[in-house]
Amino acid sequence: MPSRKKKEEPIILITNDDGVTAPGIQSLVEAVRGLGKIVVVAPDKPQSGMGHAITIGSPLRLHPVQLYEGIEAYGCTGTPVDCVKLAVDKVLHRKPDICLSGINHGANHSINVIYSGTMSAAVEAAIESIPSIGFSLLDYSIEADFTAAAHYARIITEMVLSKKQDKHLVLNVNIPAVPKDQIKGIKLCRQAYAKYQEDFLERQDPHGRRYYWLTGEFLNFDKGRDTDVWTLQNNYVSVVPVQFDLTNYVLKAKLEKSWKLDAKKR
Amino acid sequence: MPSRKKKEEPIILITNDDGVTAPGIQSLVEAVRGLGKIVVVAPDKPQSGMGHAITIGSPLRLHPVQLYEGIEAYGCTGTPVDCVKLAVDKVLHRKPDICLSGINHGANHSINVIYSGTMSAAVEAAIESIPSIGFSLLDYSIEADFTAAAHYARIITEMVLSKKQDKHLVLNVNIPAVPKDQIKGIKLCRQAYAKYQEDFLERQDPHGRRYYWLTGEFLNFDKGRDTDVWTLQNNYVSVVPVQFDLTNYVLKAKLEKSWKLDAKKR
Numbered sequence: 001m002p003s004r005k006k007k008e009e010p011i012i013l014i015t016n017d018d019g020v021t022a023p024g025i026q027s028l029v030e031a032v033r034g035l036g037k038i039v040v041v042a043p044d045k046p047q048s049g050m051g052h053a054i055t056i057g058s059p060l061r062l063h064p065v066q067l068y069e070g071i072e073a074y075g076c077t078g079t080p081v082d083c084v085k086l087a088v089d090k091v092l093h094r095k096p097d098i099c100l101s102g103i104n105h106g107a108n109h110s111i112n113v114i115y116s117g118t119m120s121a122a123v124e125a126a127i128e129s130i131p132s133i134g135f136s137l138l139d140y141s142i143e144a145d146f147t148a149a150a151h152y153a154r155i156i157t158e159m160v161l162s163k164k165q166d167k168h169l170v171l172n173v174n175i176p177a178v179p180k181d182q183i184k185g186i187k188l189c190r191q192a193y194a195k196y197q198e199d200f201l202e203r204q205d206p207h208g209r210r211y212y213w214l215t216g217e218f219l220n221f222d223k224g225r226d227t228d229v230w231t232l233q234n235n236y237v238s239v240v241p242v243q244f245d246l247t248n249y250v251l252k253a254k255l256e257k258s259w260k261l262d263a264k265k266r
Numbered sequence: 267m268p269s270r271k272k273k274e275e276p277i278i279l280i281t282n283d284d285g286v287t288a289p290g291i292q293s294l295v296e297a298v299r300g301l302g303k304i305v306v307v308a309p310d311k312p313q314s315g316m317g318h319a320i321t322i323g324s325p326l327r328l329h330p331v332q333l334y335e336g337i338e339a340y341g342c343t344g345t346p347v348d349c350v351k352l353a354v355d356k357v358l359h360r361k362p363d364i365c366l367s368g369i370n371h372g373a374n375h376s377i378n379v380i381y382s383g384t385m386s387a388a389v390e391a392a393i394e395s396i397p398s399i400g401f402s403l404l405d406y407s408i409e410a411d412f413t414a415a416a417h418y419a420r421i422i423t424e425m426v427l428s429k430k431q432d433k434h435l436v437l438n439v440n441i442p443a444v445p446k447d448q449i450k451g452i453k454l455c456r457q458a459y460a461k462y463q464e465d466f467l468e469r470q471d472p473h474g475r476r477y478y479w480l481t482g483e484f485l486n487f488d489k490g491r492d493t494d495v496w497t498l499q500n501n502y503v504s505v506v507p508v509q510f511d512l513t514n515y516v517l518k519a520k521l522e523k524s525w526k527l528d529a530k531k532r
Contacts, residue, residue: 051347052317052380059469059477081317081381085464086478111393113512114318115347127377127461159525166517186527190513195393198351203325211325212352241517246379247456248509251432255507259425261452 010036010097010161013125015083016104017047017117020065020075024103027146028135029068031153032100035161039096040068041087043117044075048106050117052124053079060086080121088128098161099125102135103149105142109174109228109238110194110220119172123244126170131160133170138232139177148180152237156186172240176232187236192227194220276302276363276427279391281349282370283313283383286331286341290369293412294401295334297419298366301427305362306334307353309383310341314372316383318390319345326352346387354394364427365391368401369415371408375440375494375504376460376486385438389510392436397426399436404498405443414446418503422452438506442498453502458493460486 012032016025020042029038044063060078067073074091076083080101088095104118113119118134125132133156137149152175160169172191176183196216203211220229228238278298282291286308295304310329326344333339340357342349346367354361370384379385384400391398399422403415418441426435438457442449462482469477486495494504 046323049320049322050317051319051386053319053345054315054317054381054480056315056480057312059479060466061475061477079319082480085480086466089464089466090468090478111510114389114393114510115320120317123380127380166520169517170514172512188518188522188525188527190515190518191511193511198355200326200352200355202356209327211327212356213325214320214322214348214351239521240512241514241521242512243514243517244377244380244512245457245459246438246506246508246510246512248436248507249456251435251507251509252454252456254432255505256454259454261454 011092012036012038013087013092013096013099014038014040015042015080015099015101015121017043017050017080017121018105019043019046020067020073022105023142024105024137024146027150028100028103028153029071031150032157035157036097038071039087039092040071040073041076041083041091043080043083044077047079047117049115050079051115052081052120055079055082062086080117081124084121084124095128095130098157099130099132100157101132103146103153104136105144106136106140107138107174108134108136108172109232110192113172113191113242122170123242126168127244129167131165131167131169133157133160134172136174137177138174148183149175151180152186170242172242174228174232174238176235178235182235183237184235186239187231188239189226189228189231191240192220192222192224192229194218194222194229277358278302278304279353279358279362279365280304280306281308281346281367281387283309283316283346283387284371285309285312286333286339288371289408290371290403290412293416294366294369294419295337297416298423301423302363304337305353305358306337306339307342307349307357309346309349310343313345313383315381316345317381318347318386321345321348328352346383347390350387350390361394361396365396365398366423367398369412369419370402371410372402372406373404373440374400374402374438375498376458379438379457379508388436389508392434393510395433397431397433397435399423399426400438402440403443404440414449415441417446418452436508438508440494440498440504442501444501448501449503450501452505453497454505455492455494455497457506458486458488458490458495460484460488460495
């Protein structure tokens with residue numbers, strides 16, 4: 001009888017947008033230790049709010065860093081999305097089995113998914129047919145307590161690794177900033193229509209010229225109880241499955257009726 | 267009898283990602299002249315591939331520029347998304363009636379919508395409840411011929427301005443790089459699953475250290491005849507209505523069945 005083929009250890013790519021030395025990514029590495037072969041490729045400086053930016057006009061560099069015993073890790077000069085692309089092509093030389101991004105210092109629920117470097121890295125992996133998860137803790141502090149976030153990061157990573165997933169699977173996971181024993185469980189939900197109301201702070205430099213700082217108040221326009229915002233306010237971990245087909249099919253159908261484009265050539 | 271109230275002129279905000287001096291934005295301004303009061307707020311340098319990036323860690327500045335007779339125009343030190351936010355809050359002090367972005371030098375069909383600063387500016391406007399349109403010409407050249415693109419930009423802008431639209435309407439319009447008389451018309455379509463296959467070019471600096479340039483081959487995995495890629499290959503102008511609710515509802519329903527989260531508290 002042929003010997004049973006030993007199942008290969010999954011390769012876990014870890015990245016973030018707060019930078020390779022952030023406490024959040026360190027918590028994530030420790031959270032998933034033992035679930036596979038971990039490789040870290042993350043920005044060498046904070047890249048919050050970089051969204052899905054890529055570096056076109058300048059080259060990228062990778063620097064090996066010694067942060068975790070027994071784990072290959074690199075700082076990259078680019079954006080979170082650059083990190084994923086470069087990790088696949090030049091570090092791993094293959095697709096990892098899963099990509100984990102975070103744990104972000106601060107919320108990435110509702111519209112934040114679109115500005116977030118953490119989530120954009122996860123979405124980039126999913127575009128490349130790598131199942132991926134972005135994790136964010138609702139606490140911006142550098143000294144945030146990642147205990148509960150790390151606990152749920154491990155549980156959800158195990159759930160995703162435990163069976164074959166949709167190859168474009170990407171989950172946006174947020175963890176409320178409360179002690180672990182106050183968290184009621186995990187809920188699948190949808191992205192709330194909640195966003196920042198911009199209000200730039202205007203100042204003058206010593207030469208009398210104006211400059212502007214982005215500030216804003218967070219407003220929730222969405223009263224649904226199936227949203228990530230509601231879920232987090234009620235002390236559940238929120239999980240929003242995310243897509244990168246941005247086609248608005250409902251609006252497409254509406255416009256097809258009202259525009260009647262086939263009737264004439266312009 | 268009271269006199270009929272004169273309809274106010276719509277305010278048209280114009281931005282892009284190639285920078286305020288790019289030929290593409292100049293073509294767009296001229297294309298829509300006369301349709302309303304135009305105000306230009308665009309990056310003061312190229313910002314291609316910036317996606318939905320916003321500037322958090324540094325302040326922004328606005329510089330008035332004299333580029334178009336009778337038109338208020340500014341260069342902004344930030345990203346395309348910053349331009350929209352700053353224009354609404356500090357230049358217009360109100361929402362414009364429409365936001366136009368482009369005309370981009372190069373394609374923004376298929377997955378490019380997610381990397382594109384042009385489209386991210388348009389999406390940002392839609393998040394702010396400003397109907398918006400991003401225009402891109404399938405020609406990267408600085409000397410591209412914008413005649414056909416400008417013609418269709420005006421037609422589509424008039425169509426959108428002619429009646430009340432969904433307040434979150436955002437259209438991704440691409441124009442094939444062929445002479446105007448070869449364009450067969452306008453088609454509503456969906457985003458193709460087509461993307462770049464990354465392949466970083468590896469070089470060494472004079473100190474023997476490696477660096478990497480992002481390159482890649484464009485691959486279309488989507489055989490549908492209702493996609494933007496098909497539409498453009500067949501010499502139609504492609505119009506994809508875009509959404510910013512990134513929830514993957516199909517995957518959400520699947521996971522609700524397979525995860526059975528309510529059964530236990532973790």
